[in-house]
Amino acid sequence: MEAEESDSAATEQEPLEKIDQKLEEEEEQEESEEAASGSKKRVVPGIVYLGHIPPRFRPLHVRNVLSAYGEVGRVFFQAEDRFVRRKKKAAAATGGKKRSYSKDYTEGWVEFRDKRVAKRVAASLHNTPMGARRRSPFRYDLWNLKYLHRFTWSHLSEHLAFERQVRRQRLRAEVAQAKRETDFYLRNVEKGQRFLAADGDPARPDGSWAFAQRPTEQELRARKAARPGGRERARLASAQDQARSNRGLLARIFGAPPPSENMEGPSPVRDS
Numbered sequence: 001m002e003a004e005e006s007d008s009a010a011t012e013q014e015p016l017e018k019i020d021q022k023l024e025e026e027e028e029q030e031e032s033e034e035a036a037s038g039s040k041k042r043v044v045p046g047i048v049y050l051g052h053i054p055p056r057f058r059p060l061h062v063r064n065v066l067s068a069y070g071e072v073g074r075v076f077f078q079a080e081d082r083f084v085r086r087k088k089k090a091a092a093a094t095g096g097k098k099r100s101y102s103k104d105y106t107e108g109w110v111e112f113r114d115k116r117v118a119k120r121v122a123a124s125l126h127n128t129p130m131g132a133r134r135r136s137p138f139r140y141d142l143w144n145l146k147y148l149h150r151f152t153w154s155h156l157s158e159h160l161a162f163e164r165q166v167r168r169q170r171l172r173a174e175v176a177q178a179k180r181e182t183d184f185y186l187r188n189v190e191k192g193q194r195f196l197a198a199d200g201d202p203a204r205p206d207g208s209w210a211f212a213q214r215p216t217e218q219e220l221r222a223r224k225a226a227r228p229g230g231r232e233r234a235r236l237a238s239a240q241d242q243a244r245s246n247r248g249l250l251a252r253i254f255g256a257p258p259p260s261e262n263m264e265g266p267s268p269v270r271d272s
Contacts, residue, residue, distance in 0.1 A: 045073060046115025047151050048122050050108040051144035053077060054130070056137065057105070065130075066110060070117030074153060076160075077105040109156055115147075122147040 050062070059075040066072050080103070112118040122145040131139035215223075225234050 043113060044115045046112050046118030047148045047153065048110045048112065048118050049146045049148055050110065051146065052141065053105045053108055054138050054141040055104050062108065062110060066121060069121045071113040073111035073113055075108065075110050076156065077108040080104050080106050111153060119147050121145065
């Protein structure tokens with residue numbers, strides 16, 4: 001099974017790698033054509049994707065660090081969900097720590113003015129420490145950079161707008177589900193109040209219920225004993241039960257075969 005899963009994962013990664021290679025070859029071909037024509041190279045912006053953003057790392061930090069390699073344009077960081085932040089606060093409260101958590105980020109995009117600079121930065125800084133100084137809080141975090149081929153800022157805006165729309169639709173569905181559950185509960189409460197009002201006073205939840213209960217075994221025995229001659233039959237039945245139990249006990253003690261329950265006395269002997 002593990003071999004099959006590894007093979008399937010490899011086959012899924014192969015098309016992505018082929019697509020990246022095709023895009024790189026097409027871009028290199030376009031650059032070579034522009035260089036061969038001798039025309040002035042037009043500057044095309046490029047976008048680098050940040051897959052890992054450590055805590056307390058801000059857009060200003062990445063702008064200051066990456067500006068040393070080239071001109072940086074727009075920077076966007078995706079903030080973490082509010083649910084995750086609330087869980088962090090709850091975990092700190094249970095541990096007895098009073099600390100205000102700042103907003104952290106999960107991923108980011110950085111736009112360079114020249115796509116050649118973006119490619120060079122993504123290739124050179126990938127899997128290298130984010131902090132060069134020894135006392136830097138990001139020294140043990142590594143850059144996770146990837147150059148996005150033919151990816152523009154408008155594509156990012158469309159992607160973020162689509163995610164916001166999906167989040168709103170999910171929120172609407174959750175609110176509608178909660179409203180349906182609340183309406184169902186209120187309808188059941190109303191039905192219960194009507195049922196109590198039909199049976200008696202609605203203010204008395206312990207009122208009498210109009211249903212018949214089957215008699216218990218004790219009640220049946222009491223009724224049989226109350227009949228004429230019932231007490232004698234009950235006393236005789238209890239004496240017989242006690243005698244059977246005594247016979248079985250004696251049989252177990254002395255090793256004799258236990259008497260059968262159906263035989264109440266010695267069987268009559270027929271004369272030949």
